[in-house]
Structures are given as C-alpha cells and as structure tokens.
Amino acid sequence: MIHLTEGDRMPEKLPVEFVWNPEFGRDPYAAYAALRKKGPVHPIEFPPGVEAFLVVDYEHGRRALNDPRLSKNPFEGPEAFRAILGQGNPVLAHNMLNSDPPDHTRLRRLVAKAFTPRRTESLRPRVQEITDRLIDAMAVKGHAELLDDFAFPLPITVICELLGVPVEDRDDFRRWSTALITPPFDDEQILLRVEANAAIRAYFLRTIAGRRAEPRDDMISALVLARDEEELLSEEELVSTLTLLLIAGHETTVNLIGNGMLALLSDPGQLRLLREQPELLPSAIEEFLRYEGPVERATFRFSTADMEIAGVHIPKRSLVHVSLGAADRDPGAFDDPDTLDITRADNRHVAFGHGIHFCLGAPLARLEAQVAFGTLLRRLPDIALGCPPDELSWRQDGSLIRGLRALPVRF
Numbered sequence: 001m002i003h004l005t006e007g008d009r010m011p012e013k014l015p016v017e018f019v020w021n022p023e024f025g026r027d028p029y030a031a032y033a034a035l036r037k038k039g040p041v042h043p044i045e046f047p048p049g050v051e052a053f054l055v056v057d058y059e060h061g062r063r064a065l066n067d068p069r070l071s072k073n074p075f076e077g078p079e080a081f082r083a084i085l086g087q088g089n090p091v092l093a094h095n096m097l098n099s100d101p102p103d104h105t106r107l108r109r110l111v112a113k114a115f116t117p118r119r120t121e122s123l124r125p126r127v128q129e130i131t132d133r134l135i136d137a138m139a140v141k142g143h144a145e146l147l148d149d150f151a152f153p154l155p156i157t158v159i160c161e162l163l164g165v166p167v168e169d170r171d172d173f174r175r176w177s178t179a180l181i182t183p184p185f186d187d188e189q190i191l192l193r194v195e196a197n198a199a200i201r202a203y204f205l206r207t208i209a210g211r212r213a214e215p216r217d218d219m220i221s222a223l224v225l226a227r228d229e230e231e232l233l234s235e236e237e238l239v240s241t242l243t244l245l246l247i248a249g250h251e252t253t254v255n256l257i258g259n260g261m262l263a264l265l266s267d268p269g270q271l272r273l274l275r276e277q278p279e280l281l282p283s284a285i286e287e288f289l290r291y292e293g294p295v296e297r298a299t300f301r302f303s304t305a306d307m308e309i310a311g312v313h314i315p316k317r318s319l320v321h322v323s324l325g326a327a328d329r330d331p332g333a334f335d336d337p338d339t340l341d342i343t344r345a346d347n348r349h350v351a352f353g354h355g356i357h358f359c360l361g362a363p364l365a366r367l368e369a370q371v372a373f374g375t376l377l378r379r380l381p382d383i384a385l386g387c388p389p390d391e392l393s394w395r396q397d398g399s400l401i402r403g404l405r406a407l408p409v410r411f
C-alpha cells in the first residue's frame with residue numbers, strides 16, 4: 001500500500017498498488033488529492049509492465065481528452081498493452097470508442113441519430129414504466145439490494161429494447177461485460193475474458209444472421225442494413241459496435257444510480273433539500289456525476305508521438321490514463337470539490353468525457369437517472385441506507401469503473 005503525505009518523496013513510478021488496494025477503493029479522492037499536490041501528471045505501472053502515465057488535474061485532463069496526438073486506437077498502444085489486448089479483448093477493439101477519425105466519425109454517425117436528446121426523450125414513458133414495475137416489486141419487501149433489484153435491471157432493459165436483444169439474456173450480458181472491462185491480471189481473469197469475448201461475439205453473430213433473414217424495427221436490423229446495402233461498416237465493426245452499446249448502455253448508469261443514491265442517502269441535508277425542491281433533480285444528477293462519477297479511469301489514450309503534458313515527457317506509444325474522478329475533485333476547477341452540493345452552478349464536470357468521444361449516451365443516462373431518482377424519492381419517501389456507509393464495499397479489482405458491490409436499502 002502506498003501513502004502520499006506532504007513530506008513523502010514520490011516514487012519514480014507509482015506502483016500498481018496505488019490504484020489497486022482496498023484503501024484506494026474506499027476513497028480514491030484522498031489519494032488523488034495527495035498526488036495532485038505533487039503535480040498533475042505521474043508515471044504509473046498500470047497495467048503491470050506497461051509504460052503509463054496518470055493525469056490527476058482538471059485542466060490537463062480535459063485538454064488530454066481532446067488532444068489529437070492521443071489516440072483511442074489500442075493498436076497504437078505500448079507493445080505490452082497490445083499483448084494484454086491479444087489475451088482476449090478484440091471484440092471491443094473495432095468500435096467508435098476505440099478508434100480515431102475518420103473511422104470514429106463514420107462509426108459514431110451510424111448510431112448517433114438514435115441517441116439525440118429528442119429521440120431519447122421519446123423513451124421517457126417506457127423508462128417510467130420499467131422503473132415503476134421494479135419499484136412495485138421492491139416495495140412489497142420493505143428492503144432491497146438497490147443494485148441488483150433496481151439499478152442494474154433498469155438500464156439493461158432499456159438498452160436491450162433499444163438494440164433489439166431479449167432482456168431475458170441479461171445475466172449473460174452482465175457476466176460478459178464484467179469480464180470484458182476487468183483488467184486481466186491473472187490467468188483466471190484472462191480465461192474469463194477470452195471466454196466472454198468468444199461468447200458475446202457468437203451471440204451477436206447469431207443475432208445478426210437472424211435479422212438478415214428476418215429484419216425487425218430495431219437498431220440491430222438498421223445496422224445490418226447499413227452494412228449489407230451501403231457497406232458503411234465491416235462485420236467486425238458491427239459486432240464491436242453492438243458490444244460497446246450493450247456494455248456502455250448499462251455498466252455506467254448502474255453506478256450513477258448506485259453511487260448517487262449512496263451520496264444522497266449519506267447526506268441528510270442534501271436529501272431533505274432534494275425532497276423539498278424536486279426541481280433541483282437535473283442539477284443534483286450533474287452533481288452526482290461530478291462527485292462520484294462511474295467512469296473513473298476508463299478513458300485511457302495512447303501517445304502517437306513524443307509529447308509533454310504539464311512538463312512531463314510522455315514517450316511515443318505510452319498509455320495515458322485521464323482520471324475523470326480526480327479531475328472532477330480538483331479544487332482548481334470546483335469550489336469545495338469534496339462537498340456534495342446539489343445546487344452547484346456552472347458544474348462543468350467531465351464525467352461524460354470531453355471532445356470527440358464525449359459520451360454518446362449522455363442524454364439517455366440523464367433521462368434514466370432523472371426518472372430513477374425522481375421516482376425512488378417520490379414512491380419510497382422513507383428510503384434509507386440498510387447498513388452504515390463504511391460497511392459497503394467498492395469494486396476493487398483494479399477496475400476502471402467506480403461502483404459499489406452492493407447497496408442495501410430499507411424503506
């Protein structure tokens with residue numbers, strides 16, 4: 001475990017334990033604050049054996065997210081990273097998130113129409129219906145595990161319906177997603193990843209074949225048409241795009257609901273304020289995103305040239321982690337960054353990223369969160385944590401996503 005205090009000398013390179021230990025899992029923000037005092041950019045050995053750097057301030061982080069010298073294409077990455085990639089993650093390698101222009105522009109454009117704020121808004125009645133049904137089932141029990149009973153089924157149902165895959169397969173999707181986004185540090189994780197990769201690929205290839213034979217009114221059929229009739233994307237890109245949408249469509253929103261609910265239920269003053277002034281809901285959601293955003297470090301990039309960030313030399317083919325969690329707690333960008341303030345004005349957080357890869361699903365995530373938080377507070381007016389906050393445990397698998405393992409609540 002590594003402690004950084006005022007007087008500590010910095011290690012030459014932060015060891016993997018910096019981000020992969022239970023203490024960091026509980027409170028990464030304290031570790032980031034200590035690091036930020038030493039400087040905005042630090043070499044780090046994460047994943048192990050890979051030449052990498054960690055950006056922990058808002059200004060350089062935001063700029064890095066939009067720097068064309070920093071590629072999203074994993075094949076531009078360090079050799080050691082490509083070796084890890086070779087251990088079973090190619091299914092995610094050929095979509096908009098993992099490509100640069102012009103491929104990025106082409107692949108994003110194909111699905112962007114489905115995610116505009118207007119199209120998304122039309123889903124509100126259905127999102128409300130799903131939310132109500134989940135709360136009906138919880139309400140009779142008097143207690144719930146909010147992630148399994150609510151925060152997971154809501155976004156996965158929405159994204160399954162949008163894509164056109166059966167929601168009954170959601171347990172498989174969850175298992176595969178977890179395996180694909182967990183950094184593969186040991187043989188067991190590598191095996192799970194290889195299996196998940198093959199399984200999700202086979203699943204979508206089967207579904208695509210089905211739509212070729214019998215098109216429906218869903219996103220998969222539209223993408224199959226774009227592939228077959230207009231040749232706008234390859235079969236590999238089609239599978240990769242569907243995988244990305246499925247994973248991005250739920251892994252993150254689950255944790256916006258979980259992390260946001262924990263923050264709110266741990267702060268009686270803010271909870272009271274939101275109950276008294278429900279019109280604060282949109283700004284409360286932006287604050288949950290800033291305060292405890294779900295995408296912690298899953299925004300890495302690869303340097304395509306020797307470059308400098310904040311005076312630190314970054315050799316070509318390095319991996320650069322931009323910590324959105326650290327940027328959004330930077331006192332240089334936010335007053336009282338460690339305080340949850342649902343009335344915060346001008347909240348220019350980077351929880352959805354910045355630049356050309358800015359989250360395509362942000363309008364959908366915001367809609368789901370508005371319906372989820374609004375309905376939970378209205379229909380379960382006594383909702384409270386089911387255990388003291390320090391008994392909760394965070395995912396601590398070196399994961400790049402910030403989320404709880406479970407969130408018991410009673411009402």
Ligand code: HEM
Nearest residue numbers: 096097248249252253256295299352353357359360361365
């Ligand atoms: C990209 C966060 C929900 C789809 C991103 C990025 C972030 C992010 C930070 C940029 C990554 C980077 O620059 O490396 C979030 C958060 C969410 C959320 C915090 C929920 C609270 C969703 C949903 C969808 C979605 C519901 C729906 C399918 C995408 C896609 C991209 C993306 C397709 C890639 C965009 C591109 O590369 O141009 N998201 N996301 N996200 N997100 Fe989300």
